[in-house]
Amino acid sequence: MMNKAYIFNGVPWFDQNGETVNAHGACMLKEGDKYYLFGEYKTNDVNKFVGFSCYSSYNLSDWHFEGLALPPQEQGLLGPDRIGERVKVFKNHKTGTFVMLMHTDNLKYADPCIGLATCDTIDGTFKFQGPLLFEGQPIRMWDMGTFVDEDGTAYLLLHEGDIYRLSDNGLTAVEKVAENIAPGGESPAMFRHGDNYFMMFSNKTSWERNDNYYFVSNNLHGPWKEQGLFCPKGSLTYNSQCSFVFSLEADGETVPIYMGDRWSFPRQASSATQVWLPITVREDICSIPEYWPVWASESISLVFPEGIDEPLPFRSNGRGDSVSYTFEGSQIMVYGISDCHGGYAEFSIYDDTGELIHHAIIDFYSLVPDSNMNYVSPKLSYGSYTLKVGVMGENGVWYKKDGTQFGSDDYFVTLESVKVCT
Missing domain, CATH: 2.115.10.20 (Glycosyl hydrolase domain; family 43)
Known part of the structure; x- marks a missing residue:
């Protein structure tokens, strides 16, 4: 698929x-x-x-x-x-x-x-x-x-x-x-x-x-x-x-x-x-x-992607907090919630020898709350992998020329589920 x-x-x-x-x-x-x-x-x-x-x-x-x-x-x-x-x-x-x-x-x-x-x-x-x-x-x-x-x-x-x-x-x-x-x-x-x-x-x-x-x-x-x-x-x-x-x-x-x-x-x-x-x-x-x-x-x-759905409940704004998920397949999708309290998260995929094979930084900020797909991994060779998601304790904040502040007011990373594709 x-x-x-x-x-x-x-x-x-x-x-x-x-x-x-x-x-x-x-x-x-x-x-x-x-x-x-x-x-x-x-x-x-x-x-x-x-x-x-x-x-x-x-x-x-x-x-x-x-x-x-x-x-x-x-x-x-x-x-x-x-x-x-x-x-x-x-x-x-x-x-x-x-x-x-x-x-x-x-x-x-x-x-x-x-x-x-x-x-x-x-x-x-x-x-x-x-x-x-x-x-x-x-x-x-x-x-x-x-x-x-x-x-x-x-x-x-x-x-x-x-x-x-x-x-x-x-x-x-x-x-x-x-x-x-x-x-x-x-x-x-x-x-x-x-x-x-x-x-x-x-x-x-x-x-x-x-x-x-x-x-x-x-x-x-x-x-x-x-x-x-x-x-x-x-x-x-x-x-x-x-x-x-x-x-x-x-x-x-x-x-x-x-x-x-x-x-x-x-x-x-x-x-x-x-x-x-x-x-x-x-x-x-x-x-x-x-x-x-x-x-x-x-x-x-x-399109509604096919795959095995599993819950992955996680919500934290603590820098260094993380959650891991081990899966067998060729691609993983992660679903979560983005809102005005969201920050950045590190997504890391390791193979079964512990070697890091992919790394990405995902933004969980959205002014309007949104429950949706946050991450789709690259296509991988079929095998066993571990996904680790870590709270970075960073967020997006910026200012207009007049000093008006925009962006997140916290560092939350909120996950809901994953979908593993074969």
């Missing part, structure tokens, strides 16, 4: 080396028969640009780390002690060049600029070209996205709802198509369905999740109509922030897939996760009516 291509939401994914897939503020495109995922390559100790990552997959389940698509530069907009975020990549329909856009900034977020990089191949190292220009001047904005229309025309999307049309070669902005569609909105993402364009935004709550919303129009120039939320109210967009929408073909249909980030500050490299869900569209209304913890990419359908 577990050899099939399943997308697990809200848990870390692992690449061919067993390392956490580290690609945030991400985007996706397909080239040939492979999908390519680009995102921010984060660290757990400092929030600055260390590179944009590239991963590839044939099935959206098994990921191969291709390397850094764009490493830090020696100087300039992405030089030392700079910010690089919201990376987006598209293929220019006329030149065949791959174009990368991103938000660059200083560490105080006081010097925003949209940056530009290019590469002849999708899996190569991009060359940074400097700022993206409009009428000869850099575009000095921050949260951004991209959208490529059916005719191949590419657009830059910006926070607050500005839209720029890019040139035929994708290397400059040539027209300001719309502006101020969504005052107060950030993390823009767009898709087209039929004659309608749908543009998603989140509210500004730092790394905290919120109820994202959307606008619709049958013309990019507008008028744009605010349609409200696309996920159930109070779900905080299933604990995620919109990042991108990509098209997935299945059973002869093309379905828009929402890509969202479940940020985990400060452990962004090890514990931040992805939430990907199919979008339902009916005329000028789009929605994601329910959360799918696991779904099959081939059929775009909800």
Whole structure:
């Protein structure tokens, strides 16, 4: 069962080396028969640009780390002690060049600029070209996205709802198509369905999740109509922030897939996760009516993983407290409760000789209480293993520019059960 291509939401994914897939503020495109995922390559100790990552997959389940698509530069907009975020990549329909856009900034977020990089191949190292220009001047904005229309025309999307049309070669902005569609909105993402364009935004709550919303129009120039939320109210967009929408073909249909980030500050490299869900569209209304913890990419359908279920009750906020579970199989899933009192936990798997074969850090924080899957191990050779879960006595806490505190108020790790797959 577990050899099939399943997308697990809200848990870390692992690449061919067993390392956490580290690609945030991400985007996706397909080239040939492979999908390519680009995102921010984060660290757990400092929030600055260390590179944009590239991963590839044939099935959206098994990921191969291709390397850094764009490493830090020696100087300039992405030089030392700079910010690089919201990376987006598209293929220019006329030149065949791959174009990368991103938000660059200083560490105080006081010097925003949209940056530009290019590469002849999708899996190569991009060359940074400097700022993206409009009428000869850099575009000095921050949260951004991209959208490529059916005719191949590419657009830059910006926070607050500005839209720029890019040139035929994708290397400059040539027209300001719309502006101020969504005052107060950030993390823009767009898709087209039929004659309608749908543009998603989140509210500004730092790394905290919120109820994202959307606008619709049958013309990019507008008028744009605010349609409200696309996920159930109070779900905080299933604990995620919109990042991108990509098209997935299945059973002869093309379905828009929402890509969202479940940020985990400060452990962004090890514990931040992805939430990907199919979008339902009916005329000028789009929605994601329910959360799918696991779904099959081939059929775009909800999946209930098979395996042996066992209770694993554990709740502690004491640093160093732990629980162990010995199992025989090829994969283990752990279910628990995340809430505003949750902290970080260390997950370690040992083989029958006591050798550590896998380690991960899982975040049990959620502003809205959530009983769900927290961890899915990499696929293992069938055998006997011991899973150990330990309380780290750490939690995610961060502050807005005005000093407002967000995040957890305790260090609890709460487990409910496990499922062992053969």
